[in-house]
Amino acid sequence: MTREEINQVVAETFKQVITDNEKSFDGELTPDVAIMGLDSPFDSVDLVTFIVALEQTLEDDWNVSVILADDRAMSQSVSPFKTVGSISDYIEMLVKENK
Amino acid sequence: MNTKGVMLITGTRKGIGYELATHYAGNGYTVIGCSRGESSLTMENYFHYVLDITDEKSVRSMFGDIRKKYGRLDVLINNAAINQTLSPAILVSLSAAENTMRTNFLGSFLMAREGVKIMMKNSFGRIINMGSMAVKHEEKGEAIYTASKAAVIAFTKVLAKEVYDYGITCNVVSPSAIQTDMLEPIDKEALQQVLKRNAIPELGTAAELIHTLNWLIDKDSNKITGQNIYLGGV
Numbered sequence: 639m640t641r642e643e644i645n646q647v648v649a650e651t652f653k654q655v656i657t658d659n660e661k662s663f664d665g666e667l668t669p670d671v672a673i674m675g676l677d678s679p680f681d682s683v684d685l686v687t688f689i690v691a692l693e694q695t696l697e698d699d700w701n702v703s704v705i706l707a708d709d710r711a712m713s714q715s716v717s718p719f720k721t722v723g724s725i726s727d728y729i730e731m732l733v734k735e736n737k
Numbered sequence: 738m739n740t741k742g743v744m745l746i747t748g749t750r751k752g753i754g755y756e757l758a759t760h761y762a763g764n765g766y767t768v769i770g771c772s773r774g775e776s777s778l779t780m781e782n783y784f785h786y787v788l789d790i791t792d793e794k795s796v797r798s799m800f801g802d803i804r805k806k807y808g809r810l811d812v813l814i815n816n817a818a819i820n821q822t823l824s825p826a827i828l829v830s831l832s833a834a835e836n837t838m839r840t841n842f843l844g845s846f847l848m849a850r851e852g853v854k855i856m857m858k859n860s861f862g863r864i865i866n867m868g869s870m871a872v873k874h875e876e877k878g879e880a881i882y883t884a885s886k887a888a889v890i891a892f893t894k895v896l897a898k899e900v901y902d903y904g905i906t907c908n909v910v911s912p913s914a915i916q917t918d919m920l921e922p923i924d925k926e927a928l929q930q931v932l933k934r935n936a937i938p939e940l941g942t943a944a945e946l947i948h949t950l951n952w953l954i955d956k957d958s959n960k961i962t963g964q965n966i967y968l969g970g971v
Contacts, residue, residue, distance in 0.1 A: 686857075
């Protein structure tokens with residue numbers, strides 16, 4: 639799974655959660671877009687939905703079985719659940735290890 | 738799919754789990770059961786997984802199967818439990834205490850964590866964890882088992898708050914003692930003394946448990962969550 643494909647999965651899942659949970663997001667989906675905190679269009683419910691949806695898409699469509707909220711994610715000095723870019727970075731690392 | 742819903746019950750090889758699986762598979766539910774051993778239960782609507790509920794990889798694999806096959810999970814009943822620590826706490830080995838906590842508490846946590854991930858997609862779910870009258874009675878010789886069930890209750894109450902927005906309720910049902918193999922090592926006289934502390938001083942039944950579960954599972958029970966319900970007048 640390439641970085642480009644990971645970016646695409648993250649972007650599509652992000653948009654799906656925005657649509658399903660009737661949130662508004664009009665900007666461009668850049669790596670800096672927050673998925674957590676006051677600047678994020680997600681509340682805590684949306685964030686959990688987003689992470690679970692990512693795990694399920696990775697398993698169903700890419701045969702990559704990972705737990706995104708694992709021990710390492712929780713102990714990082716910079717949370718991987720901060721922005722679209724940081725979650726993509728974290729998935730890329732897990733995908734490489736999963737090979 | 739012609740079914741009342743998809744239900745997952747842990748610890749279905751024997752005892753209460755077996756009774757529950759038989760009842761619900763015979764009453765329109767698609768029931769998935771699991772235990773560390775093969776099941777003798779053969780019913781059209783019953784599917785069994787042999788696994789250890791504390792083995793994360795096996796548990797995730799089972800939930801992956803459920804998601805792909807059914808796309809839903811309506812009810813999770815965390816029934817599997819062990820009691821390997823029936824003695825004064827100062828005589829309980831660390832490994833026996835760890836095993837009890839792992840199965841009774843961490844197993845329930847793991848199943849609930851993965852269960853919620855499927856339930857939230859359909860904005861509906863019922864998680865019912867089995868508690869015990871031991872938590873109320875605080876009997877000597879049951880320290881670790883009691884602590885494991887107290888952990889289940891506390892966990893359930895917090896989880897209920899975390900998942901309510903997804904249409905999922907979480908409750909504990911704490912029955913009085915029901916005749917299963919888990920009661921065999923318990924001294925009968927001592928058990929009678931404990932039962933006398935209940936408003937109903939006799940063994941509980943699977944029927945009264947099922948009656949309570951049916952009420953909690955009902956779609957109209959969507960505002961009953963974070964509760965620990967004692968049976969038998971405990």
